[in-house]
Amino acid sequence: MIREHLIFRKAVPEDKPAVLAICAQIWEGDDYIPEVWDAWIADPYGQFSVVELDGKVVGLGKLTRLTPTEWWLEGLRVDPAYQGQGIGRFLHEQGVALANRLGKGVLRFATSSANHSVHRFAADTGFAHIGGYALFKGPASTSPTAFTPLPEGDLDIASRLLEGSERFQAAQRLFEDRWWTWQTLTRELLSRYAAQGQLLGWRRRGRRLSGLALVSDYPSEGRLIVHYADAPGDLLSDLARDLRHLAGERGLELVDWKVFDRPDTRAALEAAGYENTWENTLWVFERPIRPGAVDSE
Numbered sequence: 267m268i269r270e271h272l273i274f275r276k277a278v279p280e281d282k283p284a285v286l287a288i289c290a291q292i293w294e295g296d297d298y299i300p301e302v303w304d305a306w307i308a309d310p311y312g313q314f315s316v317v318e319l320d321g322k323v324v325g326l327g328k329l330t331r332l333t334p335t336e337w338w339l340e341g342l343r344v345d346p347a348y349q350g351q352g353i354g355r356f357l358h359e360q361g362v363a364l365a366n367r368l369g370k371g372v373l374r375f376a377t378s379s380a381n382h383s384v385h386r387f388a389a390d391t392g393f394a395h396i397g398g399y400a401l402f403k404g405p406a407s408t409s410p411t412a413f414t415p416l417p418e419g420d421l422d423i424a425s426r427l428l429e430g431s432e433r434f435q436a437a438q439r440l441f442e443d444r445w446w447t448w449q450t451l452t453r454e455l456l457s458r459y460a461a462q463g464q465l466l467g468w469r470r471r472g473r474r475l476s477g478l479a480l481v482s483d484y485p486s487e488g489r490l491i492v493h494y495a496d497a498p499g500d501l502l503s504d505l506a507r508d509l510r511h512l513a514g515e516r517g518l519e520l521v522d523w524k525v526f527d528r529p530d531t532r533a534a535l536e537a538a539g540y541e542n543t544w545e546n547t548l549w550v551f552e553r554p555i556r557p558g559a560v561d562s563e
């Protein structure tokens with residue numbers, strides 16, 4: 267059994283060539299890990315880990331603290347030459363055990379709806395599938411927009427709009443803060459987005475707030491990234507269309523939005539001229555952290 271020969275340990279700077287050699291073979295070399303290497307190695311809260319077999323690094327994984335009570339597993343990779351032998355499962359289990367040692371609250375991660383091996387070991391370690399995200403892109407267009415930055419003084423109204431949103435509740439109040447990472451949209455985070463001018467209010471007619479959006483501009487890629495956006499019922503489609511106008515107004519090429527996957531949200535974005543750009547969805551899994559638990563279950 268290969269498992270007995272596996273050594274799980276913290277990654278060190280000397281592991282970089284071996285780790286990058288594995289990542290170069292994942293997703294046709296289009297892996298983000300080379301870009302986050304420095305930050306991951308220096309992380310004072312979580313842990314960037316590798317697994318060794320006979321002295322060779324054959325896999326990696328990262329545990330990240332998003333907030334004191336929300337932790338995230340990411341960067342699970344196994345050298346293609348060593349896949350299918352239980353190393354991915356071992357790394358995942360060690361990540362869960364590490365979260366039990368270092369963290370508290372909840373542990374989550376995201377993976378493709380097509381990644382059946384990961385779904386298997388997620389189920390075996392007590393994770394529940396809590397939602398999916400569909401990738402949509404909409405071309406920028408030129409029309410006036412009803413979005414304006416929401417001042418911090420209006421945070422109560424924004425919070426009320428979110429609290430009253432059935433969609434927000436169904437999405438477990440999660441939003442994509444960092445790229446490909448979901449966490450709870452708290453009042454504190456709303457305030458941070460507002461302070462940076464990234465929390466936008468949507469006032470269709472007159473002064474009443476009909477919706478909101480949390481966005482980032484990526485001018486180098488011509489994209490307006492939607493971290494979260496919401497409006498009641500059918501208004502979501504009008505809001506989505508207006509985000510395309512906002513992208514146009516800002517000189518960007520498109521809106522990039524991973525939307526909570528339900529028939530109504532898909533229909534709203536399609537009606538607003540967006541295209542679903544990935545055949546799969548991104549599934550988010552969650553389980554409670556059990557501080558003090560000695561192993562993964």
Ligand SMILES: CC(C)(COP(=O)(O)OP(=O)(O)OC[C@H]1O[C@@H](n2cnc3c(N)ncnc32)[C@H](O)[C@@H]1OP(=O)(O)O)[C@@H](O)C(=O)NCCC(=O)NCCS
Pocket residue numbers: 292341342343344345348349350351352353354355356376377378381382383384386387
């Ligand atoms: C996903 C990945 C980490 C899995 O690593 P691995 O070492 O090959 O996985 P393992 O051998 O531990 O586990 C595979 C498990 O899934 C099962 N499995 C494999 N393919 C499957 C499929 N199509 N349907 C159902 N189960 C499947 C295997 O039987 C095994 O189950 P078992 O442990 O109950 O026997 C690896 O394929 C990888 O690095 N992929 C590229 C990067 C990636 O997708 N990372 C995940 C991001 S969350």
